[in-house]
Amino acid sequence: MSGPAAPPAERVDGPLLRIAFILVLGTFMATVDATIVSVGIDTLADEFGSSVAGIQWVTTAYLLAVVTAVPASGWLADRFGGRRTWLVAVAVFLLGSVLCALAWSATSLIVFRVVQGLGGGLLPPTGQALLARIAGPGRTGRVISVVAVVPLLSPVLGPLAGGSILGVAPWPWLFLVNLPVGAAAIWLARRHVPVVPPSARRTAFDVRGAALLSPGLAVLVLGLTEVAHGRHLTAAIGVTAGLAMLAGFTAHGLRTRRAPLIDPRLFGRPPFGAAAVALLVLGASVFGTTFLLPLYFQSGRGLSAWEAGLLLAPQGLGAAAGSVLVNRTIDKVAPRTLVVTGIALILAGTVPFTQLGHTPPDAVLASALAVRGVGMAMIGAPVMNIVYSRIEPEHLPRASGALSLLNTVGGSVGTAALAVVLQDRLTARGPDVPQAFADTFWWVLGFCLVAAAGATRLPRTHARKP
Template sequence: MSEPPVRAEPAKAPPDRVDRALLRIAFILVLGTFMASLDATIVTVGIDTLTREFDASVGEIQWVSTAYLLAVVTAVPASGWLADRFGGRRVWLAAVGVFLIGSALCALAWSATSLIVFRVIQGLGGGVLPPTGQALLARVAGPTRTGKVISVVAVVPLLSPVLGPLAGGALLGVASWQWLFLVNLPIGAVAVLLARRYVPVVPPAAKGAAFDVRGALLLSPGLAVLVYGLTEVSEGRRLPGFLGVGAGLLMLAAFTVHGLRTRGTPLIDPRLFTRPPFGPAALALLVLGASVFGTAFLLPLYLQTGEGLSAWEAGLLLAPQGVGAAAGSVLVNRTINAVSPRALVVTGVGLVLAGTVPFTQLDGGLPDAVLVAALAVRGFGMAMIGAPLMNIVYTRIEPAHLPRASGALNLLNTVGGSLGTAALAVILQSRLDARQDVPAAFSDTFWWVVGLALLAAAGTTRLPRTPVDRSA
């Protein structure tokens, strides 16, 4: 029952031109990232529907989203070891299978509790898909083509906060809530069939490496507990929230000590973050995740609670950010090997800042035209950050280390998004309590998003000035 595998030869330097075969592989692998990133946001518009269907409280149903997010955070750190041990293609196919099983089970859920449990299964598969797919694509493409192909793939996570609410609203308008999950099945089936035929087998980098059990018991649960704590604080449950935050930080500190002292290969090596360009790139991706997903949380909430728009109307108003991201990815694809990566990233951060500042004036009555223009500018800027940062790391690291580096970068982006959203929810609630004015509270909170962008700008000052050497 095994098909003859297509063997890749990553050791040979491929031509600089991105040919049809590589684009086909990128398209196949991006289907997995598309499913995982879209599913993180598509369910948000169905919270009200699920609350009625399962006769549950909003707090209970909110765990449908939170459980998925926590499962993703738990799964990402192990993706590098899995790819090292079993091979990227095999792990990617298995992750798609787990994700599809979780999706089918979610559609069959009979209660809020069962749905939450099945979302965990879905998230475990979804968390492995983006880092494994990116590392596999970088191995197949080689250093001279990675930047161009990653610039296309990296736009997908930027589009999901925009497309998710639109897709969710459209599905609920014509079908039952089960289709929020069943929609993944045909996409995943096509991805599996195409991957088995066209995606090459890349030999595992470290087949004999031992799994870092102690690190896994500290890192993944620590991140999950930290996100859980911040979520509890944002919902007004202070005691369990502060206990969760404290316990999560202690576990992460213990993981750092373990990673520095272990003689084996840690799940994620803390020393990576002290080495340029990985350290600055990691910081920028962490803050980018917080900014992207934080805004994706704040702005639709404001449009629906402050302006009285429906989820569909709010999603349409957010669409220009996706248009800007697509346009930015085209520019990056054409310049990524010719322009200094730092120039691209710094320009991108500047555009994100320029596109965020108008949201600090919501209490003054922001015209729709300004909102649309700001979102388009933000989207364009975000596309200029993610792909160049990943290209910097992927083209300056040994092929054997790609799976773990990809896992670390995706983990930081995911953690940045989840922690940023949770932290901004806490800030928003405190401002709402203090000011009793919805637009003013949102304006105050967006100043924190501006601060995150400034922090990302500080991290970009240590990025390489020179473009990738094509002869490498």
């Protein structure tokens, strides 16, 4: 039996779409930059005389900095206001980009990537929370469906952009390309994005929570990365220490009388817990697949980075088409229906990749990626709309930070876990590289089934407007 009819949608006008476009520029820079450097690893290793394993820290350091910065986004927005926090984050990101372009060694580049990642980690959650506050509950779903497609496109656009830049310009332009986008974002935001006042409740910064949560996440991700590289002792220490610090943060968050950096009680409030599971596993599936496919196309089929990026393009096109579909239906169709349908499409689009040992035609893989893209677009925006429309406005910054953190952690942990599985299967399969990748994609299917189980707990109906 269907639930009550959805409330009539409020009009998403031109000024709101302009604000959404401006704020999504920050998310675009931060998410694309996470992948744009991936195709330049060999170039950077040659430039600085470093091993590929050593220069890989250029990517890992950025990811760890993002994971470290996200938990603080809610407190910063509460304390200083969403627009001010967002503008400062863009400025820090641009400063890091300039420093990266001026790097003189692999070590200096890694350090400057940390600066860049600290700014980049704040941009998606701060921008989403600010947009939700400006839009209001009645318009959040439709406007979020527009901007949520950007993180889905970035894993596709990043390698393509990186390959194009390196084809015509030296490596510093991998970072300098951010400057015009960031400068335009700051100028436009100062003119068109309204000021949202800070929270009336001035809470002290959760120093103990920050000392446990951010380093705990970073150490956990680092430990999982070490597993993928075969350094088992370091990995065991990192994973154990990371889990212990996260357990300590949870205990602290439940006991403290002050506002914790991220409130663990949020995950016990419907529908936040189910939404958290869906976004966590979605991050693992999306970024894990984006990690696996370029490797398969290049090592299994001998394609260039540019050719591999082109084969990933259908997923981005599918995500764009899916965002249009969600924008037109998000206020009419039950949220759970959209999310479950999206997960089903991702499952269907993943099945052909479990058959890579039989060398399916490129057309089949391209079609499967397009289906996956549509499915991914049908999950992120409805899940965020469910949470944003059911939570008090003053709690939006911290809730947005929690959701962004889960998606980021899901992506990083999922990628690290799939890297471990792939390494094991490559060892077991020997020269049969395609079959090793096929085995690994069964794990992606498993991630999707876990997400489906969480999605069944999402609400059937839309939130009623106050």
